[in-house]
């Protein structure tokens with residue numbers, strides 16, 4: 001094996017997989033799913049159509065969509081044993097920890113045995129249907145209520161809002177969330193998707209791959225940034241507080257959540273669409289404060305640093321205006337990204353090779369072994 005000479009820190013610039021799913025055009029600020037511009041999908045398609053597109057590489061006909069939607073809707077309920085377990089978890093648990101744990105548990109309750117590759121599509125369908133159910137059911141349970149049964153007559157987004165709030169949502173609110181789901185469905189080899197593909201490449205199963213993806217999404221440098229963005233806005237509390245915060249944070253080389261991206265050099269195209277949705281959401285609720293703070297923050301950041309705004313920035317105020325609790329923002333992201341994760345796992349299985357990069361060894365070499373009795377304590381940390 002040839003020793004690598006340089007280390008691509010953070011794997012920046014390394015092409016680690018071929019994919020037909022997302023085409024991220026970082027310089028141009030464009031994103032396409034299976035060849036379709038997300039602006040068109042966001043304007044005209046539903047989340048269910050987007051999932052179909054990602055899994056089957058074609059937009060569905062009406063008949064195909066009807067069948068697919070029925071299958072997804074029928075798979076939403078969680079097994080009774082899983083609900084019973086959920087009731088035992090501490091109510092102050094972080095929802096992303098709950099999601100990660102419950103997906104693992106769903107693997108235990110899945111009695112369909114067989115090779116991971118053969119059962120993957122059925123499991124993809126179940127997990128895509130159930131991710132939103134877990135988040136909504138947990139929110140009920142932690143607030144001391146019995147979780148509502150999912151409604152098969154509502155789509156993925158509307159059913160989530162129904163399960164969360166106990167009332168059928170305003171169709172405008174449901175469409176806003178549906179569009180956000182379309183925009184978050186896939187994004188090439190981001191950290192969580194890479195983890196999912198690496199796990200799948202060992203021929204481990206779909207549940208295991210998704211548990212890993214959820215663990216990666218939780219971090220504030222990835223999906224957790226939407227929660228962190230909203231917490232910053234809530235802490236600042238007014239438009240006037242925004243600019244001093246930006247100046248102070250940048251002066252100390254701090255990070256402002258919702259800005260920056262490994263791939264985009266122009267504004268994230270999802271953020272461009274979400275900005276319009278955030279404005280619309282403010283109009284629907286009559287509360288413009290968070291949106292105005294965000295516009296101020298974006299102007300203040302971009303006047304000082306060439307940082308693109310990313311997907312998590314405006315999704316924060318969109319989710320907030322829909323009444324979604326802040327600590328459910330990242331689970332809501334997961335309830336959409338499950339489409340992409342599962343699609344990537346299926347793509348990995350279809351043309352698999354174990355993902356196993358090299359590392360450049362930079363530690364000590366050729367030391368003489370020291371017997372236990374002769375060792376002198378090394379200073380900590382070593």
Ligand SMILES: CC(C)(COP(=O)(O)OP(=O)(O)OC[C@H]1O[C@@H](n2cnc3c(N)ncnc32)[C@H](O)[C@@H]1OP(=O)(O)O)[C@@H](O)C(=O)NCCC(=O)NCCS
Nearest residue numbers: 220221222225254255256257258259260261262310311312
């Ligand atoms: C997304 C992110 C992790 C990409 O990281 P990356 O490609 O490794 O880029 P780096 O963190 O090395 O940042 C490069 C430079 O931009 C700066 N930068 C990047 N994001 C920044 C942010 N959100 N606020 C302030 N400065 C930022 C870094 O400080 C660094 O500056 P320097 O060259 O003067 O040291 C990073 O932009 C970030 O932490 N953003 C905030 C979290 C976030 O919104 N995540 C969601 C991503 S969709």
